[in-house]
Amino acid sequence: MKSVLTLALCLAVIVSAQAQSQLKPPTEPVIDRFLRYVKIDTQSAEDQTTVPSTRKQLNLANLLAKELTTVGAQGVRVSEFGIVYAMIPGNLPDNSKVPTVGLIAHMDTSPEVSGANVMPIIHKNYQGGDIVLPKDPNQVISVAKNPILKQMIGDDIITADGTTLLGSDDKAGCAEIMTMIDTLKQNPQIKHGNLAIAFTPDEEVGGGIEKFDVKNFGANVAYTVDGESLGEISNETWSAKTATVTFQGRNTHPGTAKGIMVNALYAIADYLDRFPHDILPETTEERVGFAHPYTGTLEVEQSVLKILLRDFDLRGLEAKEKMLRDMVTQTQAKFPDVKITIDVKENYKNMKEVLKDFPELTDNAIEASKRAGLQPYIKPIRGGTDGARLTFNGLPTPNLFTGGQNFHGKLEFNSRRGLEKTTEMLINLVQIFAAK
Ligand SMILES: [Zn+2]
Numbered sequence: 001m002k003s004v005l006t007l008a009l010c011l012a013v014i015v016s017a018q019a020q021s022q023l024k025p026p027t028e029p030v031i032d033r034f035l036r037y038v039k040i041d042t043q044s045a046e047d048q049t050t051v052p053s054t055r056k057q058l059n060l061a062n063l064l065a066k067e068l069t070t071v072g073a074q075g076v077r078v079s080e081f082g083i084v085y086a087m088i089p090g091n092l093p094d095n096s097k098v099p100t101v102g103l104i105a106h107m108d109t110s111p112e113v114s115g116a117n118v119m120p121i122i123h124k125n126y127q128g129g130d131i132v133l134p135k136d137p138n139q140v141i142s143v144a145k146n147p148i149l150k151q152m153i154g155d156d157i158i159t160a161d162g163t164t165l166l167g168s169d170d171k172a173g174c175a176e177i178m179t180m181i182d183t184l185k186q187n188p189q190i191k192h193g194n195l196a197i198a199f200t201p202d203e204e205v206g207g208g209i210e211k212f213d214v215k216n217f218g219a220n221v222a223y224t225v226d227g228e229s230l231g232e233i234s235n236e237t238w239s240a241k242t243a244t245v246t247f248q249g250r251n252t253h254p255g256t257a258k259g260i261m262v263n264a265l266y267a268i269a270d271y272l273d274r275f276p277h278d279i280l281p282e283t284t285e286e287r288v289g290f291a292h293p294y295t296g297t298l299e300v301e302q303s304v305l306k307i308l309l310r311d312f313d314l315r316g317l318e319a320k321e322k323m324l325r326d327m328v329t330q331t332q333a334k335f336p337d338v339k340i341t342i343d344v345k346e347n348y349k350n351m352k353e354v355l356k357d358f359p360e361l362t363d364n365a366i367e368a369s370k371r372a373g374l375q376p377y378i379k380p381i382r383g384g385t386d387g388a389r390l391t392f393n394g395l396p397t398p399n400l401f402t403g404g405q406n407f408h409g410k411l412e413f414n415s416r417r418g419l420e421k422t423t424e425m426l427i428n429l430v431q432i433f434a435a436k
Contacts, residue, residue, distance in 0.1 A: 023190075026182035027071075030419040034158070034175035035120050038167040043115040044108035044205045051211050052082040052108070052201035060107045064174065064199050071181045073197065081201070081211035082107075087218060088181055088195040091188060092434055098193035101433050102222025102395065103180075103426065105173025106203030106386065110408040113165040120166060122416075123157040131413075133162030139410050148229060148405065156416040166412040168404035172419060173225035174199055176402060179419075180426040192430040196222070200386065204408075209386040214395045221361055223429075224387040227379075227401040230421050231369050234399040235355045235362045236380040237388045238289060239317050240347035241309040243324050245271065248339040251301035264303040267335040268296070271305065274327045279320070287312050287380060291320050312350055312380060348384045351391040351398070358396045360436070365400055368429035372421050400425070 040060045045053045052058065061082050068076045073086035084107075092098065109115035123131060128149070133139040139162040143149045149157075160166040177197060184190055196219035202208030203226070227234055249264030272293060277283060284290045289311030296305040307324060311317040321344055332340045355361060362378070369376035387397035403418020 023183065024186040026179050026186060028179070028182065030175050030179040030423050031122075031156075031158070031416050033179055034168075034172060034414070034419055037171040037175055038118050038120050041116045041118070042108050042167070042201075044111055044202045046111050046205050048205070048207075051207050053205055053207060054108075057108050057201040058082050060174075061199065061201065064107070064178070067178060068181070068197065071178070072185045073181065079211070079213065081208070083201065083208065083212060084197075084199040085213070085217060086197045088184065088192075088197060090193040090195070090434070092191055092193055095194050098434055098436070099220035100194040100196055100218055101430060102196040102198065102217060102219030102397070103177045104198045104200060104222055104224045104386065104390075104397070105177055105226060106170045106200045106208065106224075107174060108201050108204050108208070109165060109167045109169065109171075110204045112408045113410060114163070115165055115167050118164045118167055119161040121159050121161055123159065126152055126155055126157045126415075128153055131157065131159060133159060133410065136162030136410070138162075141406070141411050141413060146405065152415055152417070155418075157413055158415060159413045160410060162410055165408065165410060166414065168402065168412055168414040169407040170203065170226045170402065172402035172404050172414050172422070176419060176422045176426060177225055179423045180430070183423070183427055184430070190427065190431060191434045193434050194218070195430060203386050206384075209389045212386075212390065212393070214390065214393050217395070219395060221358065222387070222390065222395050222397040223361070223365070224385060224390075224397055224399045225402055225422070225426070226385065226387075227399050228404055228407070230401055230403050230418060231374040231376045232379045232401040233362060233365045233369070233376055234379050234381045234385070236312065236352040236378070237348070237350055237384055238310045238312045238380070238382060239314055239350045240384060241317060241321060241344055242347055243307040243309060243321070243342060243344045245305045245307065245324070245328060245340065245342045247271070247303040247305075248341070249300055249302065249337075251299070261300065262337040263300045264338055265298055265300065267331055267338040267340065268298065268303040268305055270334055271327060271331045271340075274330065276323075289313070289316050289320065291324065309344075310382070312352075314350070314353070348388050349392060351385075351388040351396075354391045355396055355398060361396060361398050364429060364432045364436075365398065365425075367432055368425045371428040372424040374421060374425065
């Protein structure tokens, strides 16, 4: 009996492996689609009052909308804020029995480095060693700083030419989701429920997701496809607050200031001196949070200090806030003539606070990665994501890998395998939701 079971299991594995290799290919390979998208300049801009922050993002939005229609999506629309929405109807006897899964990628690239005239270069059949980018020999992707290169022998590595970023963040996500949809259309034997698709602007400047229409998007759960190395799954960000400490002094003409002037600069210096050295960004990593005085103004009359607070644990965040308030009390005691006030605002919370109640989201992503032959792992993000905001707006949304590396810089890269394996993982993922 046992051997019969084993045999049956073996056969099942062989059938699924065969089925995967027998898939009809998409109409366009994911790498070709990716190379087309990165050539479209979609750089977003800081401190704009409109969404999208730059009109050029609409060039990719409109193209994606057109291509979504071509691959059979329904209800394709580009909102007034440049968000592309679409629905891929499921092919199950009753699609309402499985959750509608959302897949989201962002179209914009970082304001930090130019995304105009991106010239992607394919380093075919990489054989090890540092990669020097041809248009600027100072731009070197070194094995020392990128040990992941050692796992990429034989892969086709894709970089920019040294003058721009590549834009894999997050056009890899866009290309992988589109190729998944294309592959589903070519292979109706792949069973899946309804899939809600969105491509968003302004992720890099944090404005786009505020305009996201969670209700009409129609998903029960979702994933952003915006992470890095193959296998990396993130269901946790840290929680974030910003503190503003104001030191109110009294200014007057320095020639007649005796007994009148109260110089706020000395109070702010005293306050800064009280920061413990072991809780700063420059002294912490991994799961350890920080307090980071990062900007301010210095005036005799009024000096202001801004401080970022970050911690994966809400209690840890509260402890840091209490520390700042205690330091205010101490400095105030030393400088009774300066009026010191502190104001703390919440920016975002760790999405794990919500996602802990949706373990299947992480579990299914792990299973989908394993079926693609990858070794999945959970990585907490030392930052915020669009998914974190969506999670607190009612749509639980962890983040999945794209295969990309070195985001926001000229040394950004991805690879053929990175793009193909992520696409394969997404195809597995929608099937796993359908099978449950
Ligand atoms: Zn991104």
